[in-house]
Amino acid sequence: MIKNISNLGDAALYCDFGKEVNRETNTQVIKYFKTIKKKSILGVNNITPSYNKLIISFDLKKINFNKLKKIIDNIEITKSNNIQNKKFEIPVCCEKEFSLDIKRLEEILKIKREKIYENFFEKEFFCYMTGFIAGMPFLGDLEENLRAKRLDTPRVKVPKGAIGLTEQFANIYTFESPGGWNIIGNTPLNIFDNSKEKEPNLINPGDLVIFKRITKEKYQNYHE
């Protein structure tokens, strides 16, 4: 449930679902997101779900904070747990040229790289949200022993397909962009396809993801 609604500027609602970041809270956020989206409320421009927040931005020419808050306060969310989960297997190559920060992680976490990869590849991840850059999935939760902070100075360019770790999450860089996550591998799979108007994203909030290690040869021949 929404714990509190405040304003984020004069043209957005900031819905707070509590401090905890876990699947239960995030499932609530996604339910609200889907329900509000379906309602197509006049003046609502964008709805952004994240771990434990939902931000609803609107056109100040058509509606204002108090009017929209009243609508959201009175929205009824179905109790059933009917989020449809899709399952994906993402191929990842961890050759030296792709695992840019594995050495750093070995040092910070004090775990050998073999063990880091073993833990990473046996985990089933849950997609909490997508965004920052188009289509980037935020996947949780990493086990406690794999949690590390962002790089102190973000990279100016992280390559497309890079798999990054930060704190309890893994993500996938859908195209080359700046970024500060610890890079451990690269996927040849296209996660975001902007030529598709309808569903450009492969992975959406609520979906489940496992990563599968592939050889360099397989990586290079992936699109053949």
Place this chain on the structure above:
Amino acid sequence: MNKNYFEIIRAGINSTFQDLGRNHLYHIGIPFSGAMDNRNYLLANKLTGNNHNHPVIEFAYQGPHLKYYGSPINIAITGDVSFKIKKGDNLIDGKCYQSFILENNDELDIISTNKSVYGYLSISGTFDLKFQWSSCSTNTKANIGSNGGKKIGIGQKFSIKQINNDFSKKRLVYINSKIEKIRVLRGTNFNYFSDEAKKMFFEKEFTVSKLSDRMGMRLEGPKIENIIDTNIKSEGLVKGVIQITSDGNPIIMLSDHGTIGGYPKIGVIISADYDKLVQLPPGSRIRFQQVELSDAENLFKLYEMETQNLIYQIK
């Protein structure tokens, strides 16, 4: 190539196609985009007889130099811009907020914006563009929008599907006013900052940094001290949000901003001041003034009324 087209002789620094932008895509990480200065975008279209959501060329600092081929067409430029029109051996000084007729072989040289960042070129016709999510707006970082999501390049040719037949001279008397204070609402992490920092934020001057673009505007000034945590759990952003990064400097989210961010939000620029904010070039000094939500809503109504009045004045 269609018989009416523009050829790009010089591309300028950041020339892109823009319209009102695209909605309903934040949740997959696609920002709003669209013209940065909404008022000047609307005025440009009205001056060439177009409806409100019609593609224009937005340029920053140095604009493009174009050559026109085809039957006569009206153009207009808005913002604070120096430009020239070349008709044979005749070189005409251009004026903003007026329409000019271009004929076959005429050239339009958009030299620069003056003490501002963005300008707009509209034509009394329709560029033949491929839209993405029903908008031409170009986000060059994500390669989304018309022209393959890229800046307009030298040597490119852009054909015009249709020319409207309104060749009446249109003009508007308008001067872009300078802004002295940018008005701000408290952000959702306002209490992450020390009392001293909050006070400084509204009392001291900040300078617009060179590292500013359509995604964000970085500011330099007194360091804003965070007393809780320099990171928050990543969450949605909207344009105008002022985040304070780990080094204590503000960064303001602009139209191509990343949709999710993890730095604390000290404030949000009010909607009424957004168009003026984006026009501040690097080196400009700004001060923030705190207002309440009801003030922000009223100021937006006033700003909107003013914009509509300007549009009505264009005959």
